[in-house]
Amino acid sequence: MMSVFAEFIKNNLFWEVHMSVDKRVEATSKDVEGKVQEAWGDLTDDPQNKLEGQAKQVEADAKHKKEDLKDSAKRTIDNV
Numbered sequence: 001m002m003s004v005f006a007e008f009i010k011n012n013l014f015w016e017v018h019m020s021v022d023k024r025v026e027a028t029s030k031d032v033e034g035k036v037q038e039a040w041g042d043l044t045d046d047p048q049n050k051l052e053g054q055a056k057q058v059e060a061d062a063k064h065k066k067e068d069l070k071d072s073a074k075r076t077i078d079n080v
Contacts, residue, residue, distance in 0.1 A: 023067050031060035 038053030040046070 020067055020071065023063060027060045027063035027067070030056050030063070034058075034060060 034053045034056030036053070037056060038050050041048070041050030041053055
């Protein structure tokens, strides 16, 4: 039988991993949205759409990097 503390840790880690996956899916979705918007701006010769699409891609990249840092910090803490 698992202790209450061990159960809490197990559930908390599951939640953190699940949230990380959700954040990565959101970031990937934002990246795809940005690529489509940039391509549309290119196709229609609309510089504002193109720039907005590029900005969404930069935002998505920042979100991925944030999740990478969080994962790295968790691994570092786990190895201490």
